[in-house]
Amino acid sequence: MAGTNPSYSHVGASLVQRDAFISQQSLIEHPAVSICLLPFLDVWDVLSLGSCSKSLRGICESEETWKLLYMRRFDPLTLDELPKYYQASAYAKGWKTVYITKYMNLPAGISAIYIKCHHPMDGDFYPNHILPKIEYVKRLILSYEDVYFFFIRKELSVLINLLGLYYAFFCLGVSVEDINKDMVTRNVADKKVTLNWCWPSKHWNGFYMQEEKCTKVFSLKEIVERGMSFFYFLKYASKCPEFGRHEVTEVTVRFHQNDHL
Missing domain, CATH: 1.20.1280 (Monooxygenase)
Incomplete structure (x- = not known):
């Protein structure tokens, strides 16, 4: 990839510049x-x-x-x-x-997403803050070119970056390799997201299981490489909070605009 061009290619990029290709x-x-x-x-x-x-x-x-x-x-x-x-x-x-x-x-639709995602980055997000924004983005008809130039940008919030990555992966089927390559080019691969959740205390099969609070920090690159399982967790935590023998509660997400915590 050269410069700021996306990694995808356009077949026959220009007949004007390729006169020898076909008369x-x-x-x-x-x-x-x-x-x-x-x-x-x-x-x-x-x-x-x-x-x-x-x-x-x-x-x-x-x-x-x-x-x-x-x-x-x-x-x-x-x-x-x-x-x-x-x-x-x-x-x-x-x-x-x-x-x-x-x-x-198109710019009006993307601007609406920017407005919807306006939120202090030092605060916590709950799944019901994030999932509706995903549904809004899914209703747009975007190309990967749009995602690349309007969502995968370092100066934008990590939430907007994540929405673009979601669309590229799930809606456009862009490969993990291509997404990672473009994240590196656009200097967003190392942006951090902290996921917090809690396994509440409960009795199970005669055993008492103490409350367990968990925290996991991901980079955007790690989220993509894990097949976007981050979004599956948010979805099921909001709709079906029981995972196996446990219930998950207090799920929050914290976004870090800088590469460091």
């Missing part, structure tokens, strides 16, 4: 080939091709091209699995309009 004449003669290739370009390259080449303008402006651009940029699902709102808008306004509208509205 413009070939694209005109084989529109089916161009329809397959154009969605893998940066959207600005597609717009440039359409504006500087009359022969390619029709292909660059086609519904099929913009539908695939939308699906690659915002949602890697099949057309049938896209939210009904976006399908209806696409049929009424065209996929290019839907793409631009979504692109323009």
Whole structure:
């Protein structure tokens, strides 16, 4: 990875810069080939091709091209699995309009997350403070590019970092290796999270089990490498507080903005 670019790659990053890859004449003669290739370009390259080449303008402006651009940029699902709102808008306004509208509205959705996560970092969070924010993020249609630039940043709170990591891992299926690589690049891998919980005292099978208070400190890298089990703990502690023969109580999370405690 070089500079601040994410570790993912875009196939055929730019036809403009790779004239030797395929000629413009070939694209005109084989529109089916161009329809397959154009969605893998940066959207600005597609717009440039359409504006500087009359022969390619029709292909660059086609519904099929913009539908695939939308699906690659915002949602890697099949057309049938896209939210009904976006399908209806696409049929009424065209996929290019839907793409631009979504692109323009994206900052507002991310800003709303920043506002929801505004909380003094020296305080404790309970699971019911964190889990609703996860559900809000899951409703957004983000790409890994969005997660990389808007969530994996050192100056942001650890909670926002965690929400981005959750989305990348569970919603986008980004590999642990790629996430770790990008966390190192963005200097967030060593940020710390403290998890506190309590096993209350109880009698079990004739034995008296004393109350046990536990504390575990994780780095963001450790949370990712453990398969995000941190989130499973929070989820089940809030909905089903009994783990095996024990009940877990007093679950809190403390975030540390700096790399040290």
